[in-house]
Amino acid sequence: xxxxxxxxxxxxxxxxxxxxxxxxxxxxxxxxxxxxxxxxxxxxxxxxxxxxxxxxxxxxxxxxxxxxxxxxxxxxxxxxxxxxxxxxxxxxxxxxxxxxxxxxxxxxxxxxxxxxxxxxxxxxxxxxxxxxxxxxxxxxxxxxxxxxxxxxxxxxxxxxxxxxxxxxxxxxxxxxxxxxxxxxxxxxxxxxxxxxxxxxxxxxxxxxxxxxxxxx
Amino acid sequence: xxxxxxxxxxxxxxxxxxxxxxxxxxxxxxxxxxxxxxxxxxxxxxxxxxxxxxxxxxxxxxxxxxxxxxxxxxxxxxxxxxxxxxxxxxxxxxxxxxxxxxxxxxxxxxxxxxxxxxxxxxxxxxxxxxxxxxxxxxxxxxxxxxxxxxxxxxxxxxxxxxxxxxxxxxxxxxxxxxxxxxxxxxxxxxxxxxxxxxxxxxxxxxxxxxxxxxxx
Amino acid sequence: xxxxxxxxxxxxxxxxxxxxxxxxxxxxxxxxxxxxxxxxxxxxxxxxxxxxxxxxxxxxxxxxxxxxxxxxxxxxxxxxxxxxxxxxxxxxxxxxxxxxxxxxxxxxxxxxxxxxxxxxxxxxxxxxxxxxxxxxxxxxxxxxxxxxxxxxxxxxxxxxxxxxxxxxxxxxxxxxxxxxxxxxxxxxxxxxxxxxxxxxxxxxxxxxxxxxxxxx
Numbered sequence: 297x298x299x300x301x302x303x304x305x306x307x308x309x310x311x312x313x314x315x316x317x318x319x320x321x322x323x324x325x326x327x328x329x330x331x332x333x334x335x336x337x338x339x340x341x342x343x344x345x346x347x348x349x350x351x352x353x354x355x356x357x358x359x360x361x362x363x364x365x366x367x368x369x370x371x372x373x374x375x376x377x378x379x380x381x382x383x384x385x386x387x388x389x390x391x392x393x394x395x396x397x398x399x400x401x402x403x404x405x406x407x408x409x410x411x412x413x414x415x416x417x418x419x420x421x422x423x424x425x426x427x428x429x430x431x432x433x434x435x436x437x438x439x440x441x442x443x444x445x446x447x448x449x450x451x452x453x454x455x456x457x458x459x460x461x462x463x464x465x466x467x468x469x470x471x472x473x474x475x476x477x478x479x480x481x482x483x484x485x486x487x488x489x490x491x492x493x494x495x496x497x498x499x500x501x502x503x504x505x506x507x508x509x510x511x512x
Numbered sequence: 513x514x515x516x517x518x519x520x521x522x523x524x525x526x527x528x529x530x531x532x533x534x535x536x537x538x539x540x541x542x543x544x545x546x547x548x549x550x551x552x553x554x555x556x557x558x559x560x561x562x563x564x565x566x567x568x569x570x571x572x573x574x575x576x577x578x579x580x581x582x583x584x585x586x587x588x589x590x591x592x593x594x595x596x597x598x599x600x601x602x603x604x605x606x607x608x609x610x611x612x613x614x615x616x617x618x619x620x621x622x623x624x625x626x627x628x629x630x631x632x633x634x635x636x637x638x639x640x641x642x643x644x645x646x647x648x649x650x651x652x653x654x655x656x657x658x659x660x661x662x663x664x665x666x667x668x669x670x671x672x673x674x675x676x677x678x679x680x681x682x683x684x685x686x687x688x689x690x691x692x693x694x695x696x697x698x699x700x701x702x703x704x705x706x707x708x709x710x711x712x713x714x715x716x717x718x719x720x721x722x723x724x725x726x727x728x
Numbered sequence: 729x730x731x732x733x734x735x736x737x738x739x740x741x742x743x744x745x746x747x748x749x750x751x752x753x754x755x756x757x758x759x760x761x762x763x764x765x766x767x768x769x770x771x772x773x774x775x776x777x778x779x780x781x782x783x784x785x786x787x788x789x790x791x792x793x794x795x796x797x798x799x800x801x802x803x804x805x806x807x808x809x810x811x812x813x814x815x816x817x818x819x820x821x822x823x824x825x826x827x828x829x830x831x832x833x834x835x836x837x838x839x840x841x842x843x844x845x846x847x848x849x850x851x852x853x854x855x856x857x858x859x860x861x862x863x864x865x866x867x868x869x870x871x872x873x874x875x876x877x878x879x880x881x882x883x884x885x886x887x888x889x890x891x892x893x894x895x896x897x898x899x900x901x902x903x904x905x906x907x908x909x910x911x912x913x914x915x916x917x918x919x920x921x922x923x924x925x926x927x928x929x930x931x932x933x934x935x936x937x938x939x940x941x942x943x944x
Binding site: 521537539542545571573589591607609611625627629643645646647649651652653654655676678680696710711 | 735749751752753783785786787801804805822823837840841855857858859888890891892906909910925926938940943944
C-alpha cells in the first residue's frame with residue numbers, strides 16, 4: 297500500500313509500489329505541456345511507475361512516462377521529466393532536475409539543485425554534488441536540424457563531480473574519475489583521474505584508497 | 513476561456529487570455545511581501561495579465577504587476593516577480609526566476625534554473641542556457657545609496673549565453689554574441705563574437721551560418 | 729496571532745510568533761524522510777519555532793527542529809532543513825536552500841537560488857549573492873568514515889560573496905571580505921580582502937568606505 301498525502305496529486309494509471317510515500321503537494325504522473333511550435337510527439341505518455349519504498353518528497357514533480365526504482369528518495373521541490381529511467385537506491389536532492397530521456401544507474405546520488413540535462417547517461421554509483429550543471433547543446437538550439445545534434449554527458453560508474461562544476465555537451469567522465477568543485481569540463485575525463493580548473497585539466501590520479509575496488 | 517486547475521490560486525483581478533492554462537499548485541497575481549526595513553513602495557500592485565494560449569506550469573508563481581505575452585510557457589516551479597514584461601512566445605524553464613523590473617523580448621528562451629536579476633533587459637530571440645547567473649550589484653547592496661547604482665545586464669537580440677555562465681553587473685552582451693558555458697563575463701561582449709573563460713575573453717567570430725540573417 | 733493561508737500546512741507543535749505569516753502552499757514543521765541506508769537518528773525532531781513578524785513565503789518548506797528568528801523573510805520556494813538556527817532580520821531568497829545543522833547570524837541576507845551546505849556557519853550581516861554554491865565534503869561522501877570529515881564554510885561577520893561563487897569545503901571567509909562573482913574559493917580568504925578568479929586570488933583590500941565601521 298502506498299501512503300499519499302491528501303494534498304498530493306497522483307494521476308490515474310500511475311503504478312505505485314509497496315510502501316511508496318508521496319508527500320505534501322507532490323504531483324506524480326503529469327503529462328508535459330508542449331509549446332505551440334514544439335515538434336515533440338503529442339500522444340499521451342504511458343503512466344509513471346514508482347518502485348517499492350520510494351519517497352516522492354514535498355512539492356516534487358514526476359512526469360508521466362518515467363520509471364523510478366525501489367528505495368529512492370526524490371527530494372523536496374525536485375523534478376523528473378518524461379522518459380527518465382531511475383534505477384534502485386538513487387537519491388535526488390532538493391530542487392534538482394533530471395530532464396527527459398535520461399538514464400540513471402543504481403545507487404547514484406544527485407545532490408541539491410543539480411541540473412541533469414536531457415539525453416544524459418549516468419551509470420551506477422555516480423555522485424553529483426550540489427549545483428552541478430550539465431549541458432547538451434553546443435549550438436543552443438537555434439534550428440531543428442541542430443537539435444538533432446544534442447547530446448548530454450555520459451558519467452561512468454563511480455565517478456564523482458564536484459559542487460558547481462559545469463560539464464560541456466557530449467563529454468564523457470570516466471569510471472571513478474573525480475571532477476573538482478567549479479571545474480568547467482570541456483573534454484572527456486579519463487578514468488580514475490582528478491581534473492580541476494576552467495577549462496578543466498588533469499591534476500593527478502584518484503588516490504588508490506578512494507577507488508571502489510579498495511573499499512573507497 | 514482559461515483552464516485553471518482546482519489546486520491553483522489565481523488572485524482577483526488577474527486578466528487571463530483565451531486558452532490560458534494554470535496548472536497544479538500555481539499561484540498567479542500574488543502581491544510581494546516586504547521586509548520591515550524595505551524602502552519599496554507599499555501600494556498594491558496592479559493585477560497581472562496573461563496572454564492567449566500561455567501556460568503557467570505546476571508550482572509556478574507569477575507576481576502581481578507583471579504582464580506575460582501570448583503563447584508563452586512559464587515552466588514548472590519557476591517564478592516571475594513584479595513589474596516584469598514578458599513578450600509573446602517566450603519559454604521560461606523549470607525552476608528559473610525572473611526578478612522584478614525586467615523586460616524580456618519576443619521568442620526569448622530562458623532555460624531551467626537560470627537566474628535573471630532585477631533591472632535586466634533581454635531583447636528578442638535571446639537564448640539563456642540552464643543555470644545562467646546574472647547580477648546587478650557591484651557593492652552587494654550594503655547601503656540604500658548604493659542600491660541606486662544597481663544595474664542588470666542588457667542581452668541584445670539573438671545573443672546566446674551558455675550553461676552556468678555568470679554575467680557581471682551592467683554588462684552588455686551584443687547582438688548574436690555567444691557566451692561559452694561557464695564563462696565569467698566581466699565586461700561587454702561585442703556583437704557576433706564568441707567569448708569563453710574566466711574572465712571571459714573573445715575567442716573568435718560567431719560562425720556566419722549561425723547568424724539569424726543566414727537562417728541560423 | 730499568526731496568519732496562515734488555507735493552502736499552507738503547519739504541523740502540530742510548531743510555535744508561531746505574533747504576526748507570523750505563512751503563505752500559499754508553504755509547509756512548516758515537516759519531519760525529514762530518511763533513506764533505507766541512512767545512519768541518521770530516527771527519533772522525531774522537536775517542533776520548529778518561528779519568531780514574531782517573520783514571513784514563510786509561497787511554496788517554502790521549513791523542517792522540524794529548526795528555529796527561525798523575528799522579522800525574517802523565508803523566500804518563495806525556498807527550503808530550510810532541520811537543526812538550522814536563523815537569527816533575527818535575515819532574508820532568505822527565492823528558491824534558496826539552507827541544509828541541516830547550520831547557523832546564520834542576525835541581518836544576514838542569502839539571495840535567490842543560493843545553496844548553503846550542511847554544517848555551515850554564517851555570522852551576522854553576511855551577504856550571499858544569488859546562486860552562490862557552498863560545499864562541505866572533499867571526498868563526496870563515499871564512506872561513513874569520510875562523512876565524519878565533512879565541514880562547511882565559515883563566513884565571518886559582514887563578508888560578501890558574489891553571484892555564482894563557489895566555496896570549497898571548510899574554507900573560512902574573513903570579516904568584511906569580498907568574494908567576486910564566479911570566484912572558486914579553494915582556501916581561506918583574509919579579512920577585508922577582495923578575491924577573484926578560479927582559483928580565487930587576493931586582488932586588493934576592500935575599499936575603506938565599504939567597511940561597516942565607516943558606515944559602508
